Amino acid sequence: MDGGGVAELREAHRLTGHSDRVWSLAWNPSPGAGASPVLASCGGDKAVRIWKRAADGAWHCSDVLEDTHNRTVRSCAWSPDGKLLATASFDSTTAIWEYSGGDFECVATLEGHENEVKSVSWSPSGSLLATCSRDKTVWIWEMQPGNEYECVAVLQGHTQDVKMVQWHPFLDVLVSVSYDNSIRVWADDGDDEWHCVQILTEADNCGHSSTVWALSFNQKGDRMVTCSDDRTLKIWDTSADLSQPKTGGNHGSWRHLSTLTGYQGRTIFSAHWSR
Amino acid sequence: MTVGMINANPVVHERPERAAHPHAANALDPLDVFDTVRDIKDPEHPYSLEQLSVLSEESVSVDEKLGRIQITFTPTVQHCSMATVIGLCLRLKLMQNFPPHFKIDIKVAPGSLANEESVNKQLNDKERVAAALENPNLRQLVDECLCSNF
Numbered sequence: 001m002d003g004g005g006v007a008e009l010r011e012a013h014r015l016t017g018h019s020d021r022v023w024s025l026a027w028n029p030s031p032g033a034g035a036s037p038v039l040a041s042c043g044g045d046k047a048v049r050i051w052k053r054a055a056d057g058a059w060h061c062s063d064v065l066e067d068t069h070n071r072t073v074r075s076c077a078w079s080p081d082g083k084l085l086a087t088a089s090f091d092s093t094t095a096i097w098e099y100s101g102g103d104f105e106c107v108a109t110l111e112g113h114e115n116e117v118k119s120v121s122w123s124p125s126g127s128l129l130a131t132c133s134r135d136k137t138v139w140i141w142e143m144q145p146g147n148e149y150e151c152v153a154v155l156q157g158h159t160q161d162v163k164m165v166q167w168h169p170f171l172d173v174l175v176s177v178s179y180d181n182s183i184r185v186w187a188d189d190g191d192d193e194w195h196c197v198q199i200l201t202e203a204d205n206c207g208h209s210s211t212v213w214a215l216s217f218n219q220k221g222d223r224m225v226t227c228s229d230d231r232t233l234k235i236w237d238t239s240a241d242l243s244q245p246k247t248g249g250n251h252g253s254w255r256h257l258s259t260l261t262g263y264q265g266r267t268i269f270s271a272h273w274s275r
Numbered sequence: 276m277t278v279g280m281i282n283a284n285p286v287v288h289e290r291p292e293r294a295a296h297p298h299a300a301n302a303l304d305p306l307d308v309f310d311t312v313r314d315i316k317d318p319e320h321p322y323s324l325e326q327l328s329v330l331s332e333e334s335v336s337v338d339e340k341l342g343r344i345q346i347t348f349t350p351t352v353q354h355c356s357m358a359t360v361i362g363l364c365l366r367l368k369l370m371q372n373f374p375p376h377f378k379i380d381i382k383v384a385p386g387s388l389a390n391e392e393s394v395n396k397q398l399n400d401k402e403r404v405a406a407a408l409e410n411p412n413l414r415q416l417v418d419e420c421l422c423s424n425f
Contacts, residue, residue, distance in 0.1 A: 116406045211396070
């Protein structure tokens with residue numbers, strides 16, 4: 001890094017194998033004690049690939065998960081304990097994969113969305129899973145014993161396809177972003193009823209003026225970044241605890257802090273806080 | 276009269292003569308792009324997009340330095356539900372013929388379509404485009420428009 005603080009990026013490794021566009025990547029947050037890093041990737045070739053770094057530093061593809069999804073696999077997400085991988089597909093299903101006995105096995109298929117599933121996210125405890133779709137809905141699934149997943153809520157409110165869902169890093173608060181330009185925040189009211197507790201829009205909150213593609217929280221969970229087709233990044237103060245909408249009384253709300261504009265000439269598809 | 280046609284009687288133009296155009300060997304100019312898309316068949320009619328004046332050479336702009344191709348097309352009628360199909364055809368044809376680093380923008384001409392803004396947004400959302408091209412019925416329609424011989 002030089003005095004100007006501009007970081008230099010160099011290609012360290014090139015992972016080849018997918019035969020079509022790669023849509024999503026996910027680091028395994030918990031590959032096991034002493035284990036080397038593990039990465040999952042998925043894409044337009046309908047396949048998921050698992051990549052591992054060997055002791056000598058070289059990367060190789062250890063597993064190819066195919067013949068389960070019959071359209072593009074749009075996104076993938078590891079459970080917090082690193083034992084399960086969820087994959088969301090344009091074929092309208094979400095698959096759950098378990099690593100056991102040296103192989104990845106598809107242990108559950110979550111069906112219910114009317115069309116393309118675009119994103120999947122595990123709650124901080126790993127007991128809940130959220131998915132979103134072009135059908136404008138967000139579904140919350142609860143993990144039951146025996147690899148059963150029960151849909152506990154179908155969240156309606158977005159007026160266009162929902163591009164991404166992501167849980168807060170330690171609260172059961174879910175955020176969804178959409179082609180309708182809005183950001184919605186969802187929480188359980190304490191009686192297992194899920195509600196939209198805040199909507200962040202251009203008109204009311206200095207929100208985005210076009211499709212919101214992605215979001216990411218910082219590690220502390222008090223800041224969120226969103227990125228958009230409007231070519232901006234927006235930083236939000238998310239320090240207000242929205243997880244108990246009923247008991248919270250005047251629980252405050254999330255608010256816009258700043259807009260980063262002029263750095264990108266085209267759509268910003270993805271953003272991620274460093275850890 | 277054909278029932279269900281969106282524009283049953285389009286204005287059809289003669290196909291203009293084509294002369295080879297001189298240009299630098301490695302440079303991409305708008306005419307190269309236009310040559311790639313001018314013979315795409317209209318989804319509704321047995322004519323090319325050029326014959327129906329949906330496209331002309333002026334529809335294309337290229338910024339090779341920035342790696343951008345922009346096409347602005349003009350649907351034949353204000354309420355053309357085929358506009359998204361035409362847009363998909365253009366995008367797929369360009370994706371098949373130009374390197375992936377080219378950024379492609381496809382828009383309808385200002386004022387040419389009632390729902391101009393929503394069509395433009397849809398045609399430039401790479402996720403919606405990818406999903407649409409995986410839809411078998413839509414893909415068949417697009418492929419038929421692309422494999423025509425004029």
